[in-house]
Amino acid sequence: MSTLSLASLTTRLRASAVYRSIIRHGAADTNRNRSLVIFENLFLHVHPVKVREKTLRFSHTYWLGGITLAACLILILTGILLMFYYHPSVPQAYRDMKELQFVVDNGVFYRNLHRWAAHLMVLGAMLHMLRVFYHRAYRPPRQFNWVVGVVLLLITLLLSYTGYLLPWDQLAFWGVSVGTNMAKEAPLIGKPLRFLLLGGNIVSENALLRFYVLHCVVLPAVMLLFLSVHIWRIRKDGGVQGPPEDGTDEEVEP
Amino acid sequence: MSQTPQPLAPVECNDPMALPRRVALVRPDTRPTLRRREERMVMTFPHLIIREVIMFQVVVIALVLIALLFNAPLEGLANPLETPNPSKAPWYFLGLQELLHYFPPVVAGVVIPGLVVVALVVIPYARINLVAGPLWSGDRKRVTNAIAAASGLLVVLFSAFQCWAIVVPTLLVAAAMFLARSEGDGRPFRRFLTLVTLPEWIMTWFVVVAALLTIIGTFFRGPGWSLVWPWNMYPPA
Numbered sequence: 001m002s003t004l005s006l007a008s009l010t011t012r013l014r015a016s017a018v019y020r021s022i023i024r025h026g027a028a029d030t031n032r033n034r035s036l037v038i039f040e041n042l043f044l045h046v047h048p049v050k051v052r053e054k055t056l057r058f059s060h061t062y063w064l065g066g067i068t069l070a071a072c073l074i075l076i077l078t079g080i081l082l083m084f085y086y087h088p089s090v091p092q093a094y095r096d097m098k099e100l101q102f103v104v105d106n107g108v109f110y111r112n113l114h115r116w117a118a119h120l121m122v123l124g125a126m127l128h129m130l131r132v133f134y135h136r137a138y139r140p141p142r143q144f145n146w147v148v149g150v151v152l153l154l155i156t157l158l159l160s161y162t163g164y165l166l167p168w169d170q171l172a173f174w175g176v177s178v179g180t181n182m183a184k185e186a187p188l189i190g191k192p193l194r195f196l197l198l199g200g201n202i203v204s205e206n207a208l209l210r211f212y213v214l215h216c217v218v219l220p221a222v223m224l225l226f227l228s229v230h231i232w233r234i235r236k237d238g239g240v241q242g243p244p245e246d247g248t249d250e251e252v253e254p
Numbered sequence: 255m256s257q258t259p260q261p262l263a264p265v266e267c268n269d270p271m272a273l274p275r276r277v278a279l280v281r282p283d284t285r286p287t288l289r290r291r292e293e294r295m296v297m298t299f300p301h302l303i304i305r306e307v308i309m310f311q312v313v314v315i316a317l318v319l320i321a322l323l324f325n326a327p328l329e330g331l332a333n334p335l336e337t338p339n340p341s342k343a344p345w346y347f348l349g350l351q352e353l354l355h356y357f358p359p360v361v362a363g364v365v366i367p368g369l370v371v372v373a374l375v376v377i378p379y380a381r382i383n384l385v386a387g388p389l390w391s392g393d394r395k396r397v398t399n400a401i402a403a404a405s406g407l408l409v410v411l412f413s414a415f416q417c418w419a420i421v422v423p424t425l426l427v428a429a430a431m432f433l434a435r436s437e438g439d440g441r442p443f444r445r446f447l448t449l450v451t452l453p454e455w456i457m458t459w460f461v462v463v464a465a466l467l468t469i470i471g472t473f474f475r476g477p478g479w480s481l482v483w484p485w486n487m488y489p490p491a
Contacts, residue, residue: 028299030268037299044303051302053294063309070313094331101328112321120317122346133377133457143378150374157346164344173332174341178351182363190364202334 046231051239060242064131068124068156071117072227078114079216086166088212090205093168118160125156137241145233148226155223162215168208176211177203270297339477348471349464355479356417370460377453386451390435401431419470420463427459 013019014027025036035049054060085104086096100107129149132138138146165176180198184190199206234240296302343351353362377383390397405428412420434447450458476482 030266031270031272031297032266034270034297034299037303044299047298047302049298050295051298053296053301056296056301056305066306066309067313070310071317073310074314074317091331097328108325109321112324112326113317115326116320116324117317119345120313126346129374130457130461134454136383138378139384140378146378147375150371154371160346161344167328168332170329170332170336170338171327173334174338175343178341178343179347182350182354182359185359186364187360 046235048235048239055240055242057242061240062127062131064124064128065240068121068128069227069231071121071124072223074117075114075121076220078110078117081110082114083216086212088166088209090168090208093166093208097167097169118163122156122160125153129153132241135241135243142233142237142241145230145237148230148233152223152226152230155219155226159215159219159223162211162219165203165208165211166215173203176207270301340475340479342471342475345468345472349467352419352467352471352475353417356412356415380453383453386453388434388449389431389452389455390448394435398432401428405431419466423459423462423466427455427462431455 014023024040025033028034028037038044038047038049082100085100085107087093097111100111132146132149161176161179165172180194180203183197184194186193195201197207197210198204199210342348350362350367353366356362357366405424408424409421412418412424430447433444434450436444437448438444473484473487474481476487
């Protein structure tokens with residue numbers, strides 16, 4: 001009888017029929033299996049199997065896009081948790097904030113996390129855009145991914161702004177009133193657009209419901225669509241592009 | 255050659271740092287070009303994946319600490335009859351709200367943000383962004399005239415609206431552009447300045463203006479959008 005150890009257990013687990021039906025490759029101890037880790041996994045296969053070593057340097061991207069994506073994932077998770085307790089109606093929406101604060105276990109923590117992650121996502125997207133600009137990473141073949149990035153920045157701002165109204169406190173109400181009054185000034189489409197957005201001429205219960213649906217369904221769906229294109233195209237365009245270097249485009253005849 | 259070539263056999267390599275060699279058969283009538291530089295590649299797993307996991311953990315831990323230490327703001331129940339003074343938009347729109355103080359609403363709320371979005375979208379399609387060299391690398395006289403004209407026009411335009419928060423950074427950036435004409439004392443910063451391209455100067459000007467407007471709107475605007483010191487602000491920003 002063989003001795004029972006963690007290593008032998010792991011080996012036996014990896015060899016089992018059930019494990020092999022889920023993870024088809026063995027331990028990542030050969031380069032072949034390290035490749036399989038990437039391209040046999042739905043979530044990892046946006047990566048190439050090999051990457052340029054210098055792209056791993058911190059100063060190559062400062063991880064700003066990744067930090068924005070991380071904030072986005074935290075927002076989705078905490079947002080779903082908050083949705084369990086939230087009613088988009090007046091004045092129950094505000095009472096739910098108080099419930100989160102005083103009644104719900106960790107409610108105030110998840111609301112805080114959602115709020116600060118939202119600020120991080122807006123800031124991260126802006127800094128990411130500046131990094132890409134100063135590294136001239138928008139140049140061909142990455143032009144269109146830059147445009148997708150601009151769309152994502154606008155969606156991020158809209159997501160943050162629609163979420164701003166949901167607590168239905170004075171800050172939310174007047175913050176959104178100020179912003180939507182600005183939209184009113186657009187020639188021709190301004191007033192109809194504002195009416196459509198608010199479901200009326202003032203920020204009211206209708207506006208709360210519309211902002212809720214935009215914040216929790218419409219904008220996240222559009223966001224995920226553009227985000228998929230954005231991330232997929234990073235790989236299609238040859239991986240993350242760091243600072244410009246001299247002579248990379250230099251081609252010679254053999 | 256008399257030597258018979260060895261038959262090719264697959265070799266499995268387990269060194270994660272190893273760079274697989276690509277073999278290409280080239281017909282004698284073609285003239286392929288090659289890149290001079292060969293870049294080092296590493297396996298995505300574990301090198302990139304482990305870094306992504308660490309980055310995600312750092313973000314989560316930092317946000318959790320912030321969420322434990324600082325509560326999200328929550329004021330009283332919304333009351334349409336009681337307008338707080340000042341009523342402010344979220345911080346990322348306070349630059350626009352600050353512009354509203356100087357310009358008619360249609361300019362501050364529609365024209366300027368619209369122009370910013372259009373300018374951002376066309377960046378990768380504008381020739382100037384693709385081929386631009388250092389600002390002073392071309393015809394120096396032309397560059398001098400162009401900077402003087404553009405900054406002069408902007409200064410006159412924004413002075414007419416008494417928008418000093420834009421006029422001052424415009425003058426400063428124009429001065430820095432002229433400072434970049436020569437290496438001066440040859441210190442690293444002066445040498446760095448001479449390498450900055452025109453698109454980079456414009457973006458830097460935009461970022462400085464946007465940041466300044468946002469900071470003024472957030473920390474220096476009190477009742478009736480009057481200028482106040484941050485420590486006299488009530489309620490605090």
